[in-house]
Amino acid sequence: MERNALSSPGKPQATCRLRLTKTGPARFMSHLDFIRAAERAVRRADLPVALTEGFHPHPRMSFSPALPVGVESECELIDVDLRESPGADEVARRLGRALPPGMRLVSCMVLPRGGPSLSSMIRAASYQVDFGRDNVAARPDVIEAAIEGLLRANAIPVSRTTPKGTREFDLRPLIYDLRLLRGDGAASVHMLVAAGPRGHVRPDDVAREIARRAGLGPGARPARIVRKEFYVEREGRFRPLL
Amino acid sequence: MQIDSRLLDEILEVVERPARYVNGEWNAVHKRLDEVDVRVLLAFPDTYEVGMSHLGLKILYYILNQRDDVACERTFMPWVDMHAAMRDKGIPLYSLESRLPAREFDILGFSLQYELSYTNVLAMLDLAGIPARSEARGADHPLVIAGGPCAYNPEPVAPFFDAILLGEGEEAVGEIVDEYKRARRESLSRREMLEVLARVPGVYVPSLYDVEYREDGKIARIFPTSPAAAYPVQKRVVRDLGAVPFPDNFVVPFAEIIHDRIMLEVFRGCTHGCRFCQAGMVYRPVRERDLDDLCELARRLVTSTGYEEISLMSLSSADYSRIRELVSNLLQRYSGSGVAVSLPSLRVDSFSVDLAKEVEKGRKTGLTFAPEAGTQRLRDVINKGVTRNDLLEAVRAAFAAGWQAVKLYFMIGLPTETEDDLAGIVNLAREVLACGREELKRGHTTRSPQVTVSVSSFVPKAHTPFQWHPQAPMEELVAKQDYLKRRLRGKGLKLAWHDVKASFLEAVFSRGDRRLAAALEEAAALGCRFDAWHEELRFDKWQEAFARSGVDPKFYANTHWSYDDVLPWDHLSAGVSRDYLVAESRRAAEGVPTPDCRLGKCVKCGVCPQLKVAPRILARPVEGVS
Ligand code: SF4
Numbered sequence A: 001m002e003r004n005a006l007s008s009p010g011k012p013q014a015t016c017r018l019r020l021t022k023t024g025p026a027r028f029m030s031h032l033d034f035i036r037a038a039e040r041a042v043r044r045a046d047l048p049v050a051l052t053e054g055f056h057p058h059p060r061m062s063f064s065p066a067l068p069v070g071v072e073s074e075c076e077l078i079d080v081d082l083r084e085s086p087g088a089d090e091v092a093r094r095l096g097r098a099l100p101p102g103m104r105l106v107s108c109m110v111l112p113r114g115g116p117s118l119s120s121m122i123r124a125a126s127y128q129v130d131f132g133r134d135n136v137a138a139r140p141d142v143i144e145a146a147i148e149g150l151l152r153a154n155a156i157p158v159s160r161t162t163p164k165g166t167r168e169f170d171l172r173p174l175i176y177d178l179r180l181l182r183g184d185g186a187a188s189v190h191m192l193v194a195a196g197p198r199g200h201v202r203p204d205d206v207a208r209e210i211a212r213r214a215g216l217g218p219g220a221r222p223a224r225i226v227r228k229e230f231y232v233e234r235e236g237r238f239r240p241l242l
Numbered sequence B: 001m002q003i004d005s006r007l008l009d010e011i012l013e014v015v016e017r018p019a020r021y022v023n024g025e026w027n028a029v030h031k032r033l034d035e036v037d038v039r040v041l042l043a044f045p046d047t048y049e050v051g052m053s054h055l056g057l058k059i060l061y062y063i064l065n066q067r068d069d070v071a072c073e074r075t076f077m078p079w080v081d082m083h084a085a086m087r088d089k090g091i092p093l094y095s096l097e098s099r100l101p102a103r104e105f106d107i108l109g110f111s112l113q114y115e116l117s118y119t120n121v122l123a124m125l126d127l128a129g130i131p132a133r134s135e136a137r138g139a140d141h142p143l144v145i146a147g148g149p150c151a152y153n154p155e156p157v158a159p160f161f162d163a164i165l166l167g168e169g170e171e172a173v174g175e176i177v178d179e180y181k182r183a184r185r186e187s188l189s190r191r192e193m194l195e196v197l198a199r200v201p202g203v204y205v206p207s208l209y210d211v212e213y214r215e216d217g218k219i220a221r222i223f224p225t226s227p228a229a230a231y232p233v234q235k236r237v238v239r240d241l242g243a244v245p246f247p248d249n250f251v252v253p254f255a256e257i258i259h260d261r262i263m264l265e266v267f268r269g270c271t272h273g274c275r276f277c278q279a280g281m282v283y284r285p286v287r288e289r290d291l292d293d294l295c296e297l298a299r300r301l302v303t304s305t306g307y308e309e310i311s312l313m314s315l316s317s318a319d320y321s322r323i324r325e326l327v328s329n330l331l332q333r334y335s336g337s338g339v340a341v342s343l344p345s346l347r348v349d350s351f352s353v354d355l356a357k358e359v360e361k362g363r364k365t366g367l368t369f370a371p372e373a374g375t376q377r378l379r380d381v382i383n384k385g386v387t388r389n390d391l392l393e394a395v396r397a398a399f400a401a402g403w404q405a406v407k408l409y410f411m412i413g414l415p416t417e418t419e420d421d422l423a424g425i426v427n428l429a430r431e432v433l434a435c436g437r438e439e440l441k442r443g444h445t446t447r448s449p450q451v452t453v454s455v456s457s458f459v460p461k462a463h464t465p466f467q468w469h470p471q472a473p474m475e476e477l478v479a480k481q482d483y484l485k486r487r488l489r490g491k492g493l494k495l496a497w498h499d500v501k502a503s504f505l506e507a508v509f510s511r512g513d514r515r516l517a518a519a520l521e522e523a524a525a526l527g528c529r530f531d532a533w534h535e536e537l538r539f540d541k542w543q544e545a546f547a548r549s550g551v552d553p554k555f556y557a558n559t560h561w562s563y564d565d566v567l568p569w570d571h572l573s574a575g576v577s578r579d580y581l582v583a584e585s586r587r588a589a590e591g592v593p594t595p596d597c598r599l600g601k602c603v604k605c606g607v608c609p610q611l612k613v614a615p616r617i618l619a620r621p622v623e624g625v626s
Helices: A024-028 A031-044 A088-096 A140-152 A203-213 B005-012 B055-066 B080-089 B115-128 B155-160 B172-185 B190-198 B278-282 B291-305 B323-337 B350-360 B376-381 B388-400 B419-442 B474-487 B500-510 B516-525 B539-549 B553-557 B578-590 B607-611
Strands: A014-022 A061-063 A072-082 A105-111 A124-130 A157-162 A165-170 A175-181 A188-194 A224-234 A237-240 B038-044 B070-076 B107-111 B143-147 B163-165 B209-213 B219-224 B262-265 B309-313 B340-342 B367-372 B405-412 B450-457 B493-497
Touching: A014 A024, A014 A088, A024 A072, A031 A061, A031 A072, A031 B291, A072 A105, A088 A105, A124 A175, A124 A203, A140 A175, A140 A203, A157 A203, A188 A203, A203 A224, B005 B080, B038 B055, B038 B172, B055 B070, B055 B107, B055 B172, B055 B262, B080 B115, B107 B115, B107 B172, B115 B155, B115 B500, B115 B516, B155 B516, B163 B172, B163 B190, B172 B190, B262 B291, B291 B309, B291 B323, B309 B323, B323 B340, B323 B350, B340 B350, B350 B388, B367 B388, B376 B419, B388 B405, B388 B419, B405 B419, B405 B474, B419 B450, B419 B474, B419 B493, B450 B474, B450 B500, B474 B493, B474 B500, B500 B539, B500 B553, B516 B539
Parallel strands: A072 A224, B038 B070, B038 B107, B107 B143, B143 B163, B262 B309, B309 B340, B367 B405, B405 B450, B450 B493
Antiparallel strands: A014 A072, A014 A105, A061 A072, A124 A188, A124 A224, A157 A165, A175 A188, A224 A237, B209 B219
8 A cells, every 4th residue: 555645754854944823713722732733734734744753653843932821922933844845835835724723824944954943042032912902900101110110129929830839939030121012002011031941931920910010900911912022042132033 | 693702702811721612623614604594503512522522523514514505513511610601791602613692593403422411401502592492492493403322212301302313313414404494495383394304204303292191100101293203213324324424524623622533433333232232222233334435534534634543433443344454554554654543442352452452552551341240140141242261361462462551341230230240340350450460570571550440330221121120229339339449459459430429310311201301400490510520410409409390310210110111212213123122131131142243143133124224244244134
C-alpha cells in the first residue's frame, strides 16, 4: 500500500516560523487546546512536517509561552520543523485553508536550520488592555493615576494559586513599561512585561492590579486583553522578535 | 431572532470552559437559516464534551446537513454555572451555529442515551421556553422528537415527546423531515401532523396510545387510539451500512472532549447474547462494513479533521471478521505519520491482547477486560462466554507484553447471585494479580502489577432476557460492595464501584412507565439535573419527588414481573421476539449458554425474519436464518 503522503519521520530540513492570531472563539482555548489545534491544522494542511522519535511520533513544533484562557493574541509564534521546505508562500497557502476561525495566519517565514529556539529568545511580551466604554468608572484619568501609582510602588505582591498551592511573588520588577494609550475616549493600557526565563507575567494579573488601584471593585475585569508582540533583548534593549 | 450575543459573551468571560458554548469549530456547518425549508436542532441532554463524543450525533448532523432544504445545528445542556447564568440573564437555550433560540427551530431532536439524562431534557426545554408536555405545545412550538437507546422504553418521558424514533436514524430522519414538510405544506393541524409522522416506519407517537392500569398498579393494557398508530412499532434498521452515508468529516472542537478522535464504526450490532445487555439485543443483527470502505473513510477523516488517532468503534471491535487486515492496513498507512490507531473495547482473550499489542506499542497505559461475573456458574447464567482460563490467558499475554495495569469489570446483583459469586470476583482478581507478579518478574522488571476491579450494579433493561428481573434492593447492593471492599485491598489491588443510588434510579426509569413522568417533573422542579454526574446527584430531592408524585420507585426497580405481565414497552419492538427472550430467561435459570450466531448458525432470536434483514459477516455466511 502506498505510504501516506501526510508526513513521515525524517530529519528536519527547515524550520518554519508561523505567527498566528488567537482571537474570537479561539481565545477560549487553553494552551493545550491551542497546541492540539495547531498540530491538527498542520496535519490538515498536509505539510511535510518532521516528527519526533519514539513509539508515538508527533509533529515537531514549538510554541511561544502560554496565554491565559480568554486573553486574545495577535502574536502566537510557532516553529514547525519540516522535512523539506515547500517555501513560505506554499506553507502559508496550505495552512491558510486549514485553520479554524480565530486562528489566522499573520505571517510565515522559513528560517535557516540551527537558529535559536523561541524559548531561548523570548524575554518580554506586550499586551493591550481595553477597559471598555461601558465601564464608566474606568475613566482614562482614573486609570492613568492608577498606573502611575503602580509604577511608583516598591513592590507589587501577587499571589497565584496553582494545583500545587498558592505562591506569592513580586510583580513590580517584571513590569517594564506601562502607559495609557491616547485614543477615542475608552481607557486602554499598553504594557510590556517579562516573558521567558526571568519570569512570566500574566497580563490579567497586571490588569486586575490596575483595576484594583483605580477602585473599579474586586470583580472588575477589562473588556479585552490582547497580546501584541514578543520581544528579544539586544544590547540592553527590547526589540520585537519578528 | 438571534439571542443577545453581547450578553452571552459577557457570561462566557466568567463561566468554566467557555469554549464549549461558542460557534465556529472546524467543520461546523453554517447555513443561512432563511434559505432552508426546515431547521433542525439536535439536542444532547448532557455537556458538550459528552455529546460531541457521541457518534450518532455526528452521523445525523452530517446526513441532515447534506440536504439543501435542511439546516441542522447543535445544542447541549449548559453546565451548572452556565445554566444559572443563562437563567439569570434571560438567555434562552440556543444553537451553537447561529445562536438562534431553540424554540425558533422547526424540529428539536433529543438524543436519549441514558435514563439519568432525563431531568436535563426537562431543564433544556424549560430553558428554551418550550412547554415540557407534548399536549401543551401548539403550532408555534417546534416539533420535539427523540431517538437513541432509551427509545426502546421511553415511557417515563413519553408525555414530553411528540414523536420518538425507534432504532437507527440514517434513513428515518430524512423521511421524518419529508413528512414534516408535507404536513406543513398541507397546513395540517398538530394532531394531523403527528398522525402523518406515526405512519413513518419506526416512529412512535406516544399521544396516539393509551394505557390502562390494574388495581395492583400493573398495566392492564396499552392500545392505540388512532388508526395511524402501529402496534407494535417496529424499530428501524439499516440493511447495508455501506449504502447509507457515514460522515467523512467531523466537527473538531476548540477544547478537548471525551472522545477527541476519529471514531470509525467498523460494524453495528453484537450477538454475543449477554443476557443483561440491552445493546446486544436491540442493535441486532451484526452488520460489518467493508474493509475498503473503512480504509477510505479513515483516509478522508484524517485529511478533513487532522486528528491524531483513529478509534475502531463497535460493541466489540475485535469481533470484526477482518480485524487483522484492517488494523495492519491502517498501521501500515499511518504509523509513520503520527496518527495512532486504537481499539476501545477488548474481548477477554489473547487474540484481543495481540491486537492491542499491535496498535498500542509504547503507550501501555492499561487494559480493560469484562468477565462480568466471578464464577463460571454465573457467567453461564448471564451467557458471558468467558472462562477463567480465557481471562488468565488474556491477562498473562497482557503482562507479558509489558502492560502493568489491568482493569476488570464485574457486575453485582445479577440474577441468582450468591456469596460464592462475590468470592469468585475476589479470587479472580487475586489470581490475575498473582499472574501479573509472575509475568513481570519473568520479564525482569521491577515494576509491580496493578489490578483494578470495577463493579457496577445490575440494572434490568427492556428487551433483554432479564427484563422481568428486579434489581437487588439498595441495601443489599451496598452490603455486596462492602463485602468486596473488605476483601479487595492490599498492594496491587484497587476497587472502584458505582453509586447504588444512581443505579437504582437507572433501574426505576429503565423499567418505568408513563406515571413516572410526573416524578420527573417534580424532580426537575426541585432542581435535579446532571443526575449521571456523581457530585450533582441529589437523591434526597428524588425521594421527595417520588413522594410528591405518589409513585413508588421500588415498584419499578425491585419487583419481580411475571411472563404474563403487560410490560410498559410491550407496544414497542426491537425485533427480537418475546418468545426468544422468554426462552433465554429460562435458559439463564438453568445456566445453559446460547452460542453467538456470528459464528455461523442462527439461534432464532427473531430479528432477521421480523425485519427482513440478515447478518453481514464479511468472512463467513450465517446459516439457518429463516
Ligand atoms: S435471527 Fe438468527 S441470524 Fe439473525 S440476529 Fe437473530 S440469531 Fe442472529
